[in-house]
Amino acid sequence: MANVTSIINLRALRQSCGDCGLNQLCLPASIGGHDLDRLDHVVRQRPALERGDILFHEGAGQPALFIVRAGSLKTYTTLAEGDVQILGFHLPGELVGLDGLSAAGHRCTAEVLERTIVCEVPFDSLAEVAARIPGLQQQLFRIMSREFSRELEHPVMMGRKQAISRLAIFLRSLSERLEGIGHDPHEITLSMSRQELANYLGLVIETISRLFSRMQTLGVLKVDRRTVRILDPAALAMLAEMADDESF
Amino acid sequence: MANVTSIINLRALRQSCGDCGLNQLCLPASIGGHDLDRLDHVVRQRPALERGDILFHEGAGQPALFIVRAGSLKTYTTLAEGDVQILGFHLPGELVGLDGLSAAGHRCTAEVLERTIVCEVPFDSLAEVAARIPGLQQQLFRIMSREFSRELEHPVMMGRKQAISRLAIFLRSLSERLEGIGHDPHEITLSMSRQELANYLGLVIETISRLFSRMQTLGVLKVDRRTVRILDPAALAMLAEMADDESF
DNA sequence: CGCTGCGTTGAAATACATCAAAGAGTGTGG
DNA sequence: CCACACTCTTTGATGTATTTCAACGCAGCG
Structure with a gap:
């Protein structure tokens, strides 16, 4: 069993942005081969997560952007009395963590709902790379806007x-x-x-x-x-x- | 009366980002004098708007970012049956129009609630300037994230x-x-x-x-x-x- | 088998919507 | 200046959709 898991994980780890099926929905869209390599370097690929795992906590950690590659997760804020308000469910190809780009850190918690694979992009590195790759900055704005629009559905x-x-x-x-x-x-x-x-x-x-x-x-x-x-x-x-x- | 209005408008038009009281809340924060001039060039300052005026319509127009300088406005989407859902009220220092940065254009309508002054930044110019001024890109991300977080309150x-x-x-x-x-x-x-x-x-x-x-x-x-x-x-x-x- | 976590279903209570009418502010025209 | 119309808001009486309270069903699992 442990063997199967490691094989799956290795597969996931090997996959680059260029190979990813979500390419068109994600940051690499309309970015050339050379720049794609640079992007690949800042994208950390995590082993598969399980239901209940936390991607990031309200107000804590290095702000990072996550892209759901497979599976799904939820984001929520904790209210005063201890109960929560779920803010969204996130499917493959969708970005999570845009609220954490400001100084204050993430304002909500992201929790995995089922076996899920995500890519993680520390925001610092992303900003740096975006400044050097002209198309990436544009694409990042587009995606942020897309997620912004999706939020309006709620x-x-x-x-x-x-x-x-x-x-x-x-x-x-x-x-x-x-x-x-x-x-x-x-x-x-x-x-x-x-x-x-x-x-x-x-x-x-x-x-x-x-x-x-x-x-x-x-x-x-x-x-x-x-x-x-x-x-x-x-x-x-x-x-x-x-x-x-x-x-x- | 027409005289008074023109004087007010001229005042507003003369004001640069450097003079603006909202400086710290807005794009220019932490940007130096020389770069500030470059930013000033892409920021269009509009004459005062009155209640009922539309800043942008759902799905139409050149996507642009607006900063409320004085007054207030609301954003809303029109639902199938003709009634609307108001998405937010926007006060001085707040950004409006982030949903329009993607290809599809704005997904909501922005309407002025009272006599209001806004700055307009066509998104194309902003992206271009942001690519050249390192601090501006960062600041833009920060502000987008701030507005993103504010949306979560709703x-x-x-x-x-x-x-x-x-x-x-x-x-x-x-x-x-x-x-x-x-x-x-x-x-x-x-x-x-x-x-x-x-x-x-x-x-x-x-x-x-x-x-x-x-x-x-x-x-x-x-x-x-x-x-x-x-x-x-x-x-x-x-x-x-x-x-x-x-x-x- | 019995436990436990979810999900379903029923009966009752209630908070909000709906319907209806009147009050308050503003503007117009005689 | 008053009468009138108009919009926005307040208040009351009634209805109802959803919550609350409670019990049961069912799958998964030790």
Whole structure:
């Protein structure tokens, strides 16, 4: 078992930015071969992480950027009373840690949800390399902006008063993102628990459970534990875009 | 009257980054005199804007970064049914438009709430200058990260199930930000309507109204139209940090 | 087998939304 | 100066979606 793991890890460690399947989504996009080598030098590749592992903690550590290569993770802030607010779930090709580039360090915690592989780029090195590679700086801005835009989805979802719309928006967003990395957009395997999903959506766990049941009864979804199949994408879209006063 | 306006505008137009009171909060921070001139050249200063004026529209225009110098504005996205979700209110010293740096253009609309002065930096020029001034790139990252962190406040607020906590968190945040630009943190003049505030918090206008009344009765606030005086900051903090199951 | 962590389902309570109406501030025109 | 219209806000009465409280189901695992 230990053997298999090491082989997997070695494979992961050997992979360079040039080989990476996420190339186009990531920093190397539109960067030439020579510059790519320079970038490769500052990108640290970590052994696979397991559920519960922490990438970085609120307010601590050297600020770094992480790129999810495989798996998924969540980011959250801890509130005064000890409970948390989940800020996002992050899939392959997405950047995590942009909040830590300022002096104060990271403002949220990043925790792995399932077996996950990430690339780590210490921010200092990145800034240095970006200053020397003109295309990289541009690409970095583009990616930051992309992540910035993605963040805006969360409040839009939370702003919907009907709980079913929130869940529908979430599922659609997840579906789209999965499609973007070459997965079947209608077959979703949730890597987060109902509790984590409820927290993210600003609801309680029971409501999530009831909504899944209801959407299954409506014929929109087929739900089996963490596997969700979207049977009727149009109906899901309708639920997502439904105004707050339309009933269903 | 037209005379007075022109004088004000001329004053604004004459002001350089070096003179600006927001210097430390803005791009020029920690940039030397010579480089400052170069930055000054790409920063366009606009005549004062009035309530309802649009800085940029969703999906349109040359992407640019705006710095609020005086006044305030809101950003929002338009949803399918025609209603909007307000994403943020922006005070002097804050950056607006970071979502537009990617290829797709701005993903939200920025609209002025009151007489407002902004600086505009076309993103193309900024990237070019940033590549040549080492400190500027760093500072740009820092500021982007700062705005990124600020965005995280919105979902934290929306995640609270108790409406009174949402409003309390909002008021505290506003208070802090006002203090940061040298205003009295306990005397707030809201530049947004109840409707806009309700939308931002994911509530309806009647709830906002009732909450203001309640907080006034509790002795936490003194509310008079758009003027809010924080009488008991500790109580406000308590309301903000209150767990969702504590009653008040 | 019984334990434990998740998830589901039911019944009841409640906080917020909705519906409705009236008050307060502002501006217009007679 | 007052009457009128208009918008924004406040307040009250009622309804309802979601939370809360509680119990049960079910898979995984020692």
